[in-house]
Amino acid sequence: MFVRAYLRASTSEQDAERARAQLEAFVAERGLHIASWYVENESGSKLTRPELFRLLKDARPGDVLLVEQVDRLSRLTADDWERLKGELTSRRVRVVALDLPTSWMMATTNTDAFTARMFEAVNGMMLDVLAAVARKDYEDRRRRQAEGQLKAKAEGRYKGRPEDMERNASIAAMLGKGLSWSQIQAATGCSRATIAKIAKRAA
Template sequence: MFVRAYLRASNLEQDARRAKGQLQAFASERGLKIAAWYVEKESGAKLSCPELFRLLADASYEDVLLVEQVDRLSRLTVPDWERLKGELMTRRLRVVALDLPTSWMMATNTADEFTGRIFEAINAMLLDMLAAVARKEYEERWRRQAEGQARAKAEGRYKGRPENTERNIGIASMLAAGRSWTAIQQATGCSRTTIAKIAKRQA
């Protein structure tokens, strides 16, 4: 059994560093060693998360998938969450989230079979609930943002987010030099959506 830590952060340098320390502390307290780290900057509202699927591809039967919070793993729609959950179940991955205490005992093999099965069932139910809450919060935030933008437009105050011209020129240069999207993400901290937009301009 390996512990595989997954970090999804809005700001790779700041957010990932903070979460990494918390996950390391959690593992150390239980005498566990994190075998691999998977870090990416992608929206949790979509399934196109290369690092998460690299983790799934690397994982063996009953490995631990360690995350800071359930919403780092999913803010997905119901169909997408069911698909991801199916991938997790196929590999019998033990999802352990710091904000889900019932999952903590899944990080070890200390429970007897009956207790383990009970906690697996409870954990699966709570994972579903927290994933639904994360999706609801995501949709509500976007609804409020859209309403705020609509009001600002009506009042002539909305100008949109200014483009990071210097960064985008750098991304364009790296694309022209044949750098991979993953390498560009790691170098700039931008999303794959931003890279796709700049790649489309160059097409």
């Protein structure tokens, strides 16, 4: 059994590695170690997350996917969550989340077959609940943000985020030189959405 840790933050301005120490402490308490780390700055509302799917590709049956919270894994719609669950199930990857105590038993091999199946069933149900809660929280925050922006616009206070002209010019130059999006992300710390927007302008 390998423990594969997944760290995610929504934007390039956030620290995706913030929870690294917590995950290391969790496995140390259980006499385990983290075999590999997968870190990315992508929205949890999107299914297209390169590092998450690299983890799934690397995983072998029985491996643990370790996350700080279920919402690091999913803020997905119900349909996309079912697709991700299908991937996890088909690859027989066990999800362990620090905010989901029922999942902690998945990080041990010292259980009989009946107990293991029982915990898998309970854990699956709780994962569904927390994934639904994470999605609702995401939608509620987006709605409140949109309402706040509409109100600010109506009152003449909303200006939007100023564009980083120097950074975007640098991104455009790198695109012109044929650098890959991953290379540009590594060099600038920007999101793929920003690169896509600048690439579209240059098209």
